[in-house]
Amino acid sequence: MFAAFIESVKYVGHLIPLAFLRVFLGYYYLQQALVKFHGDFLNRPRLAAQIAEVLPTVDASYWYKSLVEKLLIQHWQGLAFFILGIEFAIAISYLLGYVVRPVAILGALLAFNMMILTGPQYEDLYRVFFAMHLAMAWVGAGRCLGFDYYFFKRRRGIWW
């Protein structure tokens, strides 16, 4: 498996710049997740308050707003745990290059929702993240300098 990790440079070396971006993103998400873990993200409803503030101005369909209001804001601790879990998953996956494709799709979904729900000041940031996660999923960025190459070689399929 480790041999495949290094071998990937030989066969998919053209993806190295993307692997660099993947590792950078993984590191960024790890930092963000650790700040949230050591801070009060799970103990205080900051995100829920921010979403509640922005929600009336969001141009989205009724069912979406209703879902956010009745499910996510009310169960803010579950939401915070879920987001933190996804951030750790993105961080580990991107750093190791393991299950990058499905995790990137998850990351794109998270970035898309955050883009809508966190207000205009973060909209651009999450738009860029959304595009980057999509690119990671599209290319299969775990194949270069990542463990996905090992599974890609042996199993093929759309998930590697």
Place this chain on the structure above:
Amino acid sequence: MRHFLVFMFLVFAGLFGALFLKNSRDPNKDSRPILKIYASSSFIKQWGPGPWLKEKFESTCDCKVEYNDAADSVLLMQKLKSENRGGGADLVLGFDQYDLEMAQKGIEWKPIKIESLNFYEPVRATLSRTHFIPYDWGVLAFLVRQSEVKELPKSFDDLLMPEFAGQISLQDPRTSSPGLQFLLWLISVKGEEEAFQFLKKFNAQVKSYGANWSMSYGLFQKNQVKSTLSWVTSPVFHLLEEKNSDIVAVEFKEGHPIQFEYVGIPATCKNCDLAEKFVKLLLSKEGQKVIMEKNFMFPVIQGVRDGTVFESIPNYKLMDMNVIPTIAERERILKKWTQLRRAE
């Protein structure tokens, strides 16, 4: 797919385990007294003055400072009222002059003793309140990018010029303090009837009434509007952080309203002495300088601005808005404003 599901399960299980360990270790971690401070996000966040003040205070007090983020003053008040018996907060930061009446209803506050300090003239008038002390202040004004407008507006009526049509972002007065101040400012300049007549025309110039200052200011920063309501100190932020001197706060001949931010100690405080010491730090020259530089508001103590870029901010003509309308009066005005918006 199986790999992905197992991976996600392991990550969440690991997170759950780590949280369990973290929480089980917490109770014995620190036996120092905790000073609980409720404050606004902008004060607490990394770029605000909160972290510096916390570090400075903790280095001398043998205590821990714990900030509690209060989204807005209404939520803060509800929280304080619900915790009144349990004594949640030792110190509360961030009320403005319009919140004080509401704050005094149902919540008891301790009088704060302050030494004779050299307060700015506009601040001195507010010191008659013994339970709340201002720790910073700002002057509201409309901001524009000089390069985008032919001529700087000099009065409310100039904002009706065609070049500002759909080009102003404001705050909703029902949810935002600057938004409410704008409405009261307009009424005190023009009188109520004329102010609402003016608003009928003015609302066509407004692109959006944001729920809070950050939202309306975000539109201005993204160049989606030419003007927004903010503080006269806001251009300093752009000058220092972006080296952008194009943004200016325009002076109106009618004068400008002032906003004060107050600190108060609830009577139910547990660490009242620490809270008073923290107030002293807030009003010290060091504390005031940090608040000025991080919050981009004026310090209440004279001499702090000297030698800084804040000294270059001109003295705007101020309005005497010491008469604060009662809650009922404000509700009546806001209802009228809502009806006007609905009729559009």
